[in-house]
Amino acid sequence: xxxxxxxxxxxxxxxxxxxxxxxxxxxxxxxxxxxxxxxxxxxxxxxxxxxxxxxxxxxxxxxxxxxxxxxxxxxxxxxxxxxxxxxxxxxxxxxxxxxxxxxxxxxxxxxxxxxxxxxxxxxxxxxxxxxxxxxxxxxxxxxxxxxxxxxxxxxxxxxxxxxxxxxxxxxxxxxxxxxxxxxxxxxxxxxxxxxxxxxxxxxxxxxxxxxxxxxxxxxxxxxxxxxxxxxxxxxxxxxxxxxxxxxxxxxxxxxxxxxxxxxxxxxxxxxxxxxxxxxxxxxxxxxxxxxxxxxxxxx
Amino acid sequence: xxxxxxxxxxxxxxxxxxxxxxxxxxxxxxxxxxxxxxxxxxxxxxxxxxxxxxxxxxxxxxxxxxxxxxxxxxxxxxxxxxxxxxxxxxxxxxxxxxxxxxxxxxxxxxxxxxxxxxxxxxxxxxxxxxxxxxxxxxxxxxxxxxxxxxxxxxxxxxxxxxxxxxxxxxxxxxxxxxxxxxxxxxxxxxxxxxxxxxxxxxxxxxxxxxxxxxxxxxxxxxxxxxxxxxxxxxxxxxxxxxxxxxxxxxxxxxxxxxxxxxxxxxxxxxxxxxxxxxxxxxxxxxxxxxxxxxxxxxxxxxxxxxxxxxxxxxxxxxxxxxxxxxxxxxxxxxxxxxxxxxxxxxxxxxxxxxxxxxxxxxxxxxxxxxxxxxxxxxxxxxxxxxxxxxxxxxxxxxxx
Numbered sequence: 001x002x003x004x005x006x007x008x009x010x011x012x013x014x015x016x017x018x019x020x021x022x023x024x025x026x027x028x029x030x031x032x033x034x035x036x037x038x039x040x041x042x043x044x045x046x047x048x049x050x051x052x053x054x055x056x057x058x059x060x061x062x063x064x065x066x067x068x069x070x071x072x073x074x075x076x077x078x079x080x081x082x083x084x085x086x087x088x089x090x091x092x093x094x095x096x097x098x099x100x101x102x103x104x105x106x107x108x109x110x111x112x113x114x115x116x117x118x119x120x121x122x123x124x125x126x127x128x129x130x131x132x133x134x135x136x137x138x139x140x141x142x143x144x145x146x147x148x149x150x151x152x153x154x155x156x157x158x159x160x161x162x163x164x165x166x167x168x169x170x171x172x173x174x175x176x177x178x179x180x181x182x183x184x185x186x187x188x189x190x191x192x193x194x195x196x197x198x199x200x201x202x203x204x205x206x207x208x209x210x211x212x213x214x215x216x217x218x219x220x221x222x223x224x225x226x227x228x229x230x231x232x233x234x235x236x237x238x239x240x241x242x243x244x245x246x247x248x249x250x251x252x253x254x255x256x257x258x259x260x261x262x263x264x265x266x267x268x269x270x271x272x273x274x275x276x277x278x279x280x281x282x283x284x285x286x287x288x289x290x291x292x293x294x295x296x297x298x299x
Numbered sequence: 300x301x302x303x304x305x306x307x308x309x310x311x312x313x314x315x316x317x318x319x320x321x322x323x324x325x326x327x328x329x330x331x332x333x334x335x336x337x338x339x340x341x342x343x344x345x346x347x348x349x350x351x352x353x354x355x356x357x358x359x360x361x362x363x364x365x366x367x368x369x370x371x372x373x374x375x376x377x378x379x380x381x382x383x384x385x386x387x388x389x390x391x392x393x394x395x396x397x398x399x400x401x402x403x404x405x406x407x408x409x410x411x412x413x414x415x416x417x418x419x420x421x422x423x424x425x426x427x428x429x430x431x432x433x434x435x436x437x438x439x440x441x442x443x444x445x446x447x448x449x450x451x452x453x454x455x456x457x458x459x460x461x462x463x464x465x466x467x468x469x470x471x472x473x474x475x476x477x478x479x480x481x482x483x484x485x486x487x488x489x490x491x492x493x494x495x496x497x498x499x500x501x502x503x504x505x506x507x508x509x510x511x512x513x514x515x516x517x518x519x520x521x522x523x524x525x526x527x528x529x530x531x532x533x534x535x536x537x538x539x540x541x542x543x544x545x546x547x548x549x550x551x552x553x554x555x556x557x558x559x560x561x562x563x564x565x566x567x568x569x570x571x572x573x574x575x576x577x578x579x580x581x582x583x584x585x586x587x588x589x590x591x592x593x594x595x596x597x598x599x600x601x602x603x604x605x606x607x608x609x610x611x612x613x614x615x616x617x618x619x620x621x622x623x624x625x626x627x628x629x630x631x632x633x634x635x636x637x638x639x640x641x642x643x644x645x646x647x648x649x650x651x652x653x654x655x656x657x658x659x660x661x662x663x664x665x666x667x668x669x670x671x672x673x674x675x676x677x678x679x680x681x682x683x684x685x686x687x688x689x690x691x692x693x694x695x696x697x698x699x
Contacts, residue, residue, distance in 0.1 A: 049665070050378050051361065064697060069690070070672050136524040157468075157526040159679050246468055246526040247679030248672060262354055264668040265378060266698075 037278065043271035050265040061272035071273065074251045077163050081170070081252065082231035088171045090223055093178025094216075098208070100179070101186045111183070114176035122173065126240025129169040130156070159249035162242055166234075166250055169241055174230060178223050185219035186212065221288060228284050232277060253277050308597035309338035312585070314370035315352055320553060320617035327613045331604045337597045342366045360384050365588035367598045371417065373408040373660035374667070376586050380411035386589040388415040391603045400624040402643065404652045405582050408660065417584035418605040419623035421615050424639050425548035425655045426479050426571040426579045429534070429555075432564065434461060434543045442544070442569040446483050446513050449572040453520040456543050463520040465542035467528035470675040474657035476546050477674045480513045483573025487651040490577070494656045497666060497699070503692040511677055511684035518678055526679075537566065546571055548581070548658070552619035552635060563634030570642070578639075578646035581658035582623060669698035 047057045065071050096114055100107055117125065132138040133156040143151040155161035189212060197207050235254040242250040244259075253273055261270025310332065316325050329339040342355075356369055365384065379385055392398070392415035401409065401419060409417045430442045438459065443449035453463035466472060482490045485506045493501035501507065522542070525533075534554040536542040545551065552562045560566055570577075585605050587598055604610060611622035616631055621639045625647075629640045646652040654660025656667060673694050677687040 051357070051382060067697060069676070069694075130527075134524065136522075154523065157524060243469065243527050245470075245675075245679070247675045248470075249679065259668070263350055264664045265375075266665050266668075 040271045040274050040278075043268060044275045046268050046271075048267035048271070050267065052267060057268070061268045062276075064269055065272045065276070068269075070248050070251055071253075071256055073248055074253045074256045074273075077249075077251060078232065078253050080163050081167055081234070082228065084164070084167045085170050085174075085231050086224060086227045088167065089174045089178050089227055090220065092171065092175045093223065094182050094213075096175065096179040097182035097186055098212075100183060111180070114179050116176065117173045118177045120173065122234065122236040123240045125169050125173045126237045129165065129172070130241050133165050133168075156242065157246055159246045162246060162250045166238055166241055170231070170234060170237055173237075174227065178227070181219055181223055181226075182216060185216045189215050221291075225285065225288050229281060232281055307336035307600070308594060309340055310367040310594075310597050310601045311340045311342050312368050312370075312601075313342040313352055313356055313366050314585075316370070316618075318553070324614040324617035328601075328604055328610055331607075331610065332597075332601060335600055335604075337600055342369075360588065365590060367590055367594060368418075368585040368587050368601060371584050371586040372658065373582060373584075373654060374663050375659065376408050376417055376584055377411070378663065379586060380416050384588055385411065385416035386587045386595070386598065388418070388587055388599065388602050391599050391606075395603065395606060397606060400626045402623075402625060402647050402652055404647075404654060405580065405623060408582065408654075409584060415602075417586040418602045419582045419584050420605055420611065421583050421618055421620035422623050422639075422643065423548050423550060423581045423583075423620045423658070424578060424642075425475050425581060425658055426482065426574045426577070427547060427549055427551070427635070428569050428571045429537055429545045429547060429551055430567040430569065431537050431540055431543050432567050434540060435567070442567055443572050444569070444575065446480065446572045450513075450516055453544075457520060462522050462536070462542040463544060464517065465533040465536035465545040466517075466521040466525045467530050467533045468521075468526040468675075468679065469529075470671040471657050472530055472533075472547075473675045473678045474671050475548065475655075476517060477510070477514065477670075478579055478655055478657050479546055479571035479574060480510050480517070481507075482577055482579065482653075483571060484510050484513060487577045487649075487653065490653060494670075495653060495661045497662060497695050499692050499696065502695060503688050507688040507691065508684045511687045514674070514678060515684065549619045549635060549639065552633070561633070568635035568638065576646070576649065577651035577653065578643050579653055579655040580643075581655045581660045583620075665698040666695055669694035 042054075043052055044061050045056050045058065046053060047055050047060070100110055100114075104110065120128075133153070135141065135152075135154050135157060140151060140153045143153075155165045193211060194207060197211055202210075233254055234252065235258065238244060238250055238252055238255055244251045244255050253276070257270050257273045257277065260266040260273065314325065316322060332339055342359075352369075353375070356366070359365055360379075371379065376385075397409075397415060398406065402422075405419055405422065409415055409419050428442060434456070435441065438456065438461070440452055440455065443452045456463040466476070478490075478494070481494055485493065485501075489501060489506055492498045493504075493507065530547055530551070531554050533542075533545055534547060534551045535558070537545045538555065538558045538560060549568075555562045555566050562568055585602065587602055590598055606624065608622070608624060608627045611624055612627050612631060615622050615627075615636075619636075621629075621632070621636055621643065625640075625644060629637045632640065643652060656662055656670060659667060661667070662670065670691065673687060673691045676682065676690070677684075682690075
């Protein structure tokens with residue numbers, strides 16, 4: 001009967017507090033993220049130029065988008081960039097984590113060194129690598145000044161190779177972070193299983209390939225999702241490193257979206273490209289979320 | 300007096316003239332207005348040149364709180380006017396006779412629907428060729444007057460181990476050269492048809508194929524490192540004698556003067572090959588937004604001050620450009636500026652004063668962007684000239 005004085009419908013101020021505090025941020029996310037996503041989708045079906053203009057034109061903007069050679073280059077580039085970026089960063093990060101996990105001396109120093117690039121913004125990374133890779137300033141000039149006159153490394157100014165310089169800079173930046181994730185995963189592996197395997201006389205290589213790496217599966221997934229979204233939204237790296245050039249050889253969907261929307265007054269076309277990026281990202285993220293949520297329920 | 304000078308309102312101005320000379324020149328306008336009791340507020344936009352400011356401007360205007368005035372270039376001015384956001388300056392423009400002193404092609408941008416909406420403050424000429432006098436003298440050469448001569452001169456220089464042309468591989472710089480080549484090879488009528496009217500026949504014509512052939516030759520005269528270089532670094536190459544020539548607008552004079560050299564003597568200025576007699580322009584405007592009645596008097600005072608011959612002279616001496624009013628005396632200007640002032644009058648009479656595509660005075664941003672893409676892609680690949688001309692036709696059609 002003690003509860004009868006406090007009917008279920010009437011709650012105290014204190015019990016409202018969590019909801020009250022969360023409400024504004026939930027509202028902001030709803031409007032600022034999902035609301036504007038919806039707005040972009042709507043815009044992509046209009047003929048908007050400089051300002052939103054709700055004259056609906058069906059799939060016109062998407063047709064224009066996919067017949068635009070610049071967008072074709074952007075899509076090709078994001079495939080090259082994202083796949084190489086994800087593969088290289090994951091493998092290098094795993095390798096570094098395994099090496100550091102071998103109880104090396106001065107582990108903390110190495111960890112810091114490898115993690116440090118993550119502390120730099122993409123703009124800084126881009127500028128550093130622009131200097132390093134510029135044939136007239138950086139690597140090529142340095143090696144030539146050492147006497148190897150015929151040395152040549154002109155990827156940055158070669159339209160066919162420039163996108164790979166973006167990969168180099170991107171991988172350099174993110175590898176340390178991936179390493180940290182794998183290191184945490186490695187440290188979380190049950191040592192008893194490993195001891196047991198060692199006791200049975202399993203060679204180190206086999207322990208890694210059969211036990212440790214399979215046990216890191218969740219880390220691989222997380223790393224993949226983080227790298228994939230970093231790759232799709234990478235914008236500042238390209239802007240700082242190549243400005244999209246030579247020509248528009250290093251154009252990415254994100255730089256395409258910005259230029260069309262904000263400097264070329266093609267808001268509808270820009271929105272269409274943004275929606276295509278969103279869909280691409282959803283294709284990657286939704287299966288991941290699905291499997292995560294399923295695991296959660298099971299657990 | 301001070302009592303009267305108080306509180307005549309204020310103006311809020313968005314611009315990105317922040318370099319030393321430019322800032323000093325804007326200050327002249329600011330002081331002029333402050334003497335009339337009008338306060339001057341710069342609308343600060345982090346990120347400096349252009350894009351960030353334009354994005355901020357759009358947000359301000361759509362939210363119903365436009366600044367008094369904003370620095371805008373030709374075609375974007377038209378877009379703003381078409382959207383109906385710009386005010387009416389007839390009250391000052393008519394009595395002050397702007398129509399009589401501003402060249403007609405520039406009026407087309409400053410006026411919308413028959414009334415003035417913006418005050419033009421300068422005229423830049425993008426079709427200049429800057430040459431290092433010492434290099435030319437030592438090699439017994441003179442700055443080329445046609446594209447054929449240009450190829451010969453550049454080849455001679457290259458054979459002697461001198462870098463013929465300084466260039467920065469950014470799309471607007473590629474397009475600046477493209478403008479020069481279209482005008483130089485096709486002539487003013489072709490430029491008018493192809494670039495300003497975007498006539499598909501002209502865009503895909505044999506002349507355009509020749510233009511791309513010439514672009515390919517020019518590509519052979521720039522150093523392998525040109526990609527992404529800023530224009531002022533390219534200018535510095537000419538100043539230092541690392542390269543012989545640069546095709547660039549007259550804002551390059553700022554760099555020349557800053558390096559302690561004399562435009563016209565140390566660095567020669569000639570019109571870009573084949574373009575003598577014609578004048579490409581780009582003009583900065585103070586676009587006047589449609590503000591409420593209470594802010595209008597200050598806005599009109601500002602428009603009037605920006606159009607005063609004194610301000611136009613001071614400002615353009617600092618900016619490297621020439622006044623938008625053709626009645627300002629030229630005796631204070633350097634030889635290149637004086638040539639510009641004489642040439643613009645001749646071009647106006649001959650009907651060869653035309654907007655520059657590379658600098659946003661020929662096509663709306665979408666079409667301009669499409670042209671940029673084709674030009675820069677051709678310049679940075681081994682695409683054939685015929686394919687490039689066809690690509691130009693297609694891209695322009697798709698963007699319209």
